[in-house]
Amino acid sequence: MQNLWLILLFVLAISADFRFGDELLNRFHPIVRIGSLISVFEKYFYPAQENSKREFFTGLLTTFLVVSTTFLVVKTLLSLSSFGGVIFFFPIFFYLTYAVIACGGLAREAQNVVQTMQSSGLVEARLALARIVGRETENLEEEDIYRAVIETVAENFSDGVVAPLFYLFLGGLPLAWAYKAINTLDSMLGYKARHYLYFGRSAAYLDDIANFIPARLSAGLILVAGFFQGLDWRSGWRILVRDRRAHVSPNSGYPEAAMAGILGLRFGGDNRYHGQLIKKPFIGDDLEKVSQLHVIQAIRNLYLSSALLAVIMVLIWL
Numbered sequence: 001m002q003n004l005w006l007i008l009l010f011v012l013a014i015s016a017d018f019r020f021g022d023e024l025l026n027r028f029h030p031i032v033r034i035g036s037l038i039s040v041f042e043k044y045f046y047p048a049q050e051n052s053k054r055e056f057f058t059g060l061l062t063t064f065l066v067v068s069t070t071f072l073v074v075k076t077l078l079s080l081s082s083f084g085g086v087i088f089f090f091p092i093f094f095y096l097t098y099a100v101i102a103c104g105g106l107a108r109e110a111q112n113v114v115q116t117m118q119s120s121g122l123v124e125a126r127l128a129l130a131r132i133v134g135r136e137t138e139n140l141e142e143e144d145i146y147r148a149v150i151e152t153v154a155e156n157f158s159d160g161v162v163a164p165l166f167y168l169f170l171g172g173l174p175l176a177w178a179y180k181a182i183n184t185l186d187s188m189l190g191y192k193a194r195h196y197l198y199f200g201r202s203a204a205y206l207d208d209i210a211n212f213i214p215a216r217l218s219a220g221l222i223l224v225a226g227f228f229q230g231l232d233w234r235s236g237w238r239i240l241v242r243d244r245r246a247h248v249s250p251n252s253g254y255p256e257a258a259m260a261g262i263l264g265l266r267f268g269g270d271n272r273y274h275g276q277l278i279k280k281p282f283i284g285d286d287l288e289k290v291s292q293l294h295v296i297q298a299i300r301n302l303y304l305s306s307a308l309l310a311v312i313m314v315l316i317w318l
Contacts, residue, residue: 007317009090013097014310018303021104030099030177034184038066042189042199052198059199063185063206070181075174096173100180102160103306106132107299110149114295117142132156135271146290150298151267154222154259155252159183161306162221163214169313182210208250215251218305219244219258225304226262231297236261239284246281253283259301260284263294 022029045058074096081092109132117125122145126137129145132152140148163183168176186207189200219240227233239261240254246268247253260267264287268280288294 003317005086005090006093007314009094010097011310011314013094014101014103014306016098017101017104018306019104021108022102025099030096031180031184034066034070034181035188037069038062038185038188041065046199055198056201059189060202062189062199063182063202066185067178067181067206071174071178074177078173093173096177097168100164100168100173100176101306102156102164103302106153106156106160107302110153110295110299110302113145113149114292117145117292135273143290146292146295147265147267149295150259150263150265150290151256153295153298153302154218154255157222157302157305158211158215158218158251158255161302162218162309163211165309165313166214166217167210169316179210182206211251215254217309219254221305221308222255222258222262222301225301225308226258228304229262229297229301231262231301232264233262235264235285243281243283246283248280257283259298262301263297264288265290265294 016024041062045062047054047058077092078089078096081088109128113125113128113132116128122142125142125145126140129140129148130137133148135148137145137148163179164176167179182203185203186200188203189196190204190207191197191200223233223236223240226236236258240257243257243260244253247256256267259265260283263284265284266286267283269282271280
């Protein structure tokens with residue numbers, strides 16, 4: 001009976017994320033606490049003098065401590081709340097499940113860029129885009145902005161939805177939050193700038209390993225959702241097979257290729273990151289001129305793909 005209640009809470013958490021995004025969390029989001037923990041360990045462990053070996057090992061220690069601490073805190077919180085009965089355990093379970101999913105928040109940020117472009121113009125849209133991408137946005141034109149939004153939706157569908165739910169399914173909330181810690185470590189430390197080149201290397205490698213299966217699941221879900229949307233899923237499959245490895249990341253090319261294929265767009269190309277021009281291979285075919293409609297289709301695909309994954313999980317649990 002309790003399992004049925006947990007499934008119901010899972011469905012309610014998914015529904016709350018779809019409806020509210022991160023609005024119910026704000027500054028109480030656990031990711032904020034994980035980020036603060038990473039900053040504390042980085043400040044404490046990062047070597048005072050440049051030393052590549054020491055930087056790598058202290059980075060490895062930081063990664064281990066952050067991931068293990070996150071896992072143990074969630075595990076302990078769930079265990080302690082279970083002693084108080086359902087009146088304590090159910091709210092904690094709902095909160096941690098709701099917070100681990102990032103579909104609604106990602107969709108809202110993408111929608112915000114489109115709405116800002118419509119209401120305030122190009123300059124403000126560039127600022128809105130800068131909230132969700134790592135590339136420099138100051139010189140991007142309207143089409144470049146829409147393309148960047150769609151790329152981000154595809155890539156973060158894997159990181160923010162599929163991977164957390166995949167690990168939730170495998171090992172419960174402690175494992176799902178351990179993954180979120182890995183992903184946050186990579187987003188904060190996994191840069192190729194000299195400061196993080198060695199210190200963040202273990203976090204970047206671990207993130208690549210953790211996302212190996214979820215990235216490939218994400219591509220499949222995007223194609224299936226594209227079929228239900230009436231989009232060209234056959235082209236999506238063709239581009240996925242052809243361009244899945246046309247990315248600096250061993251994983252990000254999979255969902256991006258699937259999304260590019262079903263929308264008839266081309267992703268990648270040259271962009272500037274932290275003052276440096278980065279040349280990326282192209283993904284997809286430039287069949288259509290990217291527009292607001294494509295962003296809307298990508299957001300709908302995000303919601304539908306997330307719902308499909310949730311339904312599959314519930315059916316297996318039942």
